[in-house]
Amino acid sequence: MNRAFLQHQWLAFWRSKNTGKSIAVSIVLGLTLLYFFANLLILSFFLDKILEKVIPERDAIDSFNGLLLYYFLADLLVRFQFQELPTLRVKPYLALPVGKNKIISYLSLTSLWTGFSLSPFLLTVPFLLKVLVFDGEFVAFCGLVIAIAGLTLLNHFFSLWLKRKINMNAWFMVAFLVSLAAIALADFYLDSVSLQAVSRRIFGSILERPYLAAVPVLLATAMFYMHQKFLKSNLYLDELYKERTGAKSTTDIPFLKNFGMAGELAALEVKLIIRNKRPKSTVITSLFFMFYGLIFYTNREPSPSLMIVAGLMMTGIFIIQYGQFMFSWQSAHFDGIMANNISAEDFFKSKFLLFTVFSSITFLLTMPYVYFGWEILFAHAMLYLWNIGVSSLIVLTFANWNFKYIDLSKGSSFNWEGVGASQFIIGIPLFILPMMLYLLMKLASDSMTALALLGFIGAFFLLTRAYWLNKLLKIFKSKRYAIAEGFRNH
Amino acid sequence: MIQIKNLVKRYNDVAVVDIPELSINKGETIGLVGNNGAGKTTLFRLMLDLIRTDEGEVRSKEENVAENDHWKRYTASFLDEGFLIDYLSPEEYFYFIGSLHGLNRAHIDEELEKYDDFFNGEILGRKKYIRDLSKGNQCKVGVVATLLQNPEVLLLDEPFANIDPSTQIRLKSLIKGIGSEKHITTIVSSHDLNHVTEVSERIILMEKGKIIKDIKTGNNTLSELEEYFSVMQ
Known part of the structure; x- marks a missing residue:
């Protein structure tokens, strides 16, 4: 049976309509993963040297033991953020004569196929080989690796279980986050508990008495069965897929009503962002970029080229993050938009309006960075002009070649749906172009003049927008069938 | 109201819609029937300029729907x-x-x-x-x-398919009402021959992209259609 399931998933991947393009995406994703893994391996290989340097008063293995528990807590937090629930579409199998246990074990086992299962070993095994096996302590090595495997599995099934629990009852999330915060507080601020000491004791005793590695393995097994049991009693359609139908929010934005039909459409898109999971998390993550400046401006004397990178990102983050997927956000009802009484001109104008509003908000939010120097404010203002003048135009031009459907109800982290070649290429004009222009203009004058010129170019495109809008409409007129077709065939 | 001339749409060299000539008058209520894959939805999409025609054109009030948006002001549609x-x-x-x-x-x-x-x-x-x-x-x-x-033109693709019997009956009277009172040009597709003959004055039967019957609804229409579809099996 498991073989049939595997085969079905395999077919689902290859026969999905996006396969042609998603192979390219998978290759890029695969290479990125390989790169990360290589980094982990190298880090692990030199871990003994690093630990001896950072904590010279202790043995490398001793410091390592002290850190291990922190690692697994961090791992839990990362898994909680990014790990996806295994998504074999069980619906078609539920009514067939397939044992529930079989469906469940398949769900559990395939969920292990993730980078999270591999990374703890990449990070520890080379190090442990170096410090233990080469010293002849092969049994201790086995004990520790088995313990690490046990804890990895424990984390894995615990996070799956927790995520499913949270789907049904959000208080579990509060409890989880509060207890993590309490531990961190007790350890780092109150010094009442030392996780490091606890960790050193746990793993130290495993080193001395390797048979103790059975404890984490037993815990993991218990967790596995707990998750299994939970799944089994909840494998009903209405419960597993329970959608929150909470009371509808009324979100009216009176300000946008001043812009006629374009404003109406922009207000509609604001609702789209607020009421759907994927765009909402995309926009919320964008807000975190507002702290970019803290990384860039606090450490050293801010150089103008740093200001360009930070300013471009911060004032244009919405255009970049949200805009790169235009018009896929509306893929589910694109036919409705095309067939209703909405002119393409208003449609595009609403996008410009949305970009301007959000960029203005982020520009205002980054104003406090003036604390680090007035040049920063000036640079942000110029790049703000550049973003609403030029970046928005670039993004909307690329949108005409984006035919990929996006399911709004899925989360945005590690979600590659809707990602295609255009999202990779779009970075070139968005980032490289202003940088090149800046460097060229800087050669001819000084950095402040070059910045001012960038802002001037942005303003120029802003003033001549009607002309560019016309060009966009011409492209859209010939591309709209392909866009609608792509959105329909998902 | 709506004229179709030499309209052809192909997918992989197979014509899924091939209509040399079709004229729909103002205020007519038309039932569009045909088995799955007959080209009904594709025809609707072509009329709404949602897919590109390979040949020919759809004209609404003498204007090609692919060339300007004027038709959107008086055309309402619900396909899916x-x-x-x-x-x-x-x-x-x-x-x-x-x-x-x-x-x-x-x-x-x-x-x-x-x-x-x-x-x-x-x-x-x-x-x-x-x-x-x-x-x-x-x-x-x-x-x-x-x-x-x-609207002056109304396009509905299988509106009876997912609704309960009471709503079906109410929808039928709605459609009949707008046809006789407001003189809206209506095209409704359906797999339910009873419903469609009941509400429409004219039936267009499609098979493999072609219109093979275009008849005024009369007393014999239902049996005529039933005969056609049972032979198909």
């Missing part, structure tokens, strides 16, 4: 859930559709009162988004949204 904006509540959706035609909220509220029976208390004021409604109720929202627009 892709026409609904599913993260809106039904009210918000109706207001939005109304705003596209310059109708204010008060006007829409007043119009909606006429559909109280049709909604059967399951649509308005339920504090639900459209995506949380059942398929049948989504269909009700889509159909009413088209009627709110006061």
Whole structure:
């Protein structure tokens, strides 16, 4: 049976309509993963040297033991953020004569196929080989690796279980986050508990008495069965897929009503962002970029080229993050938009309006960075002009070649749906172009003049927008069938 | 009202719609029937300029629908859930559709009162988004949204398919009503021969992209159609 399931998933991947393009995406994703893994391996290989340097008063293995528990807590937090629930579409199998246990074990086992299962070993095994096996302590090595495997599995099934629990009852999330915060507080601020000491004791005793590695393995097994049991009693359609139908929010934005039909459409898109999971998390993550400046401006004397990178990102983050997927956000009802009484001109104008509003908000939010120097404010203002003048135009031009459907109800982290070649290429004009222009203009004058010129170019495109809008409409007129077709065939 | 000339649409060299000539008069109520794959939905999409024609054209009020947007002002359509904006509540959706035609909220509220029976208390004021409604109720929202627009041309693709029997009966009287009172040019596709012969004055039967029958509805129409479809098996 498991073989049939595997085969079905395999077919689902290859026969999905996006396969042609998603192979390219998978290759890029695969290479990125390989790169990360290589980094982990190298880090692990030199871990003994690093630990001896950072904590010279202790043995490398001793410091390592002290850190291990922190690692697994961090791992839990990362898994909680990014790990996806295994998504074999069980619906078609539920009514067939397939044992529930079989469906469940398949769900559990395939969920292990993730980078999270591999990374703890990449990070520890080379190090442990170096410090233990080469010293002849092969049994201790086995004990520790088995313990690490046990804890990895424990984390894995615990996070799956927790995520499913949270789907049904959000208080579990509060409890989880509060207890993590309490531990961190007790350890780092109150010094009442030392996780490091606890960790050193746990793993130290495993080193001395390797048979103790059975404890984490037993815990993991218990967790596995707990998750299994939970799944089994909840494998009903209405419960597993329970959608929150909470009371509808009324979100009216009176300000946008001043812009006629374009404003109406922009207000509609604001609702789209607020009421759907994927765009909402995309926009919320964008807000975190507002702290970019803290990384860039606090450490050293801010150089103008740093200001360009930070300013471009911060004032244009919405255009970049949200805009790169235009018009896929509306893929589910694109036919409705095309067939209703909405002119393409208003449609595009609403996008410009949305970009301007959000960029203005982020520009205002980054104003406090003036604390680090007035040049920063000036640079942000110029790049703000550049973003609403030029970046928005670039993004909307690329949108005409984006035919990929996006399911709004899925989360945005590690979600590659809707990602295609255009999202990779779009970075070139968005980032490289202003940088090149800046460097060229800087050669001819000084950095402040070059910045001012960038802002001037942005303003120029802003003033001549009607002309560019016309060009966009011409492209859209010939591309709209392909866009609608792509959105329909998902 | 609507003229179709030499209209051809091919997928992989197979013509899925091939209509040399079709003329639809103002105020006609037309039933479009045919088995799955006959090309009904494709024809609707071509009429709405949602897919590119390979040959020929669809003209609405003497204007090619692919060349300008004038037809959108007087044409209302509901083909599938892709026409609904599913993260809106039904009210918000109706207001939005109304705003596209310059109708204010008060006007829409007043119009909606006429559909109280049709909604059967399951649509308005339920504090639900459209995506949380059942398929049948989504269909009700889509159909009413088209009627709110006061269209001159109305296109409905299988509106009877997902709705309960009482709603089917109400929908039939709605469609018959708008045909006789408001003189809206209506095209309705359906797999239910009873319904479609009952509401329409003219039946167009498609098979493999071609129109093979184009008849005025009379006493024998239903049996004629039933005969055709049973032979097909």
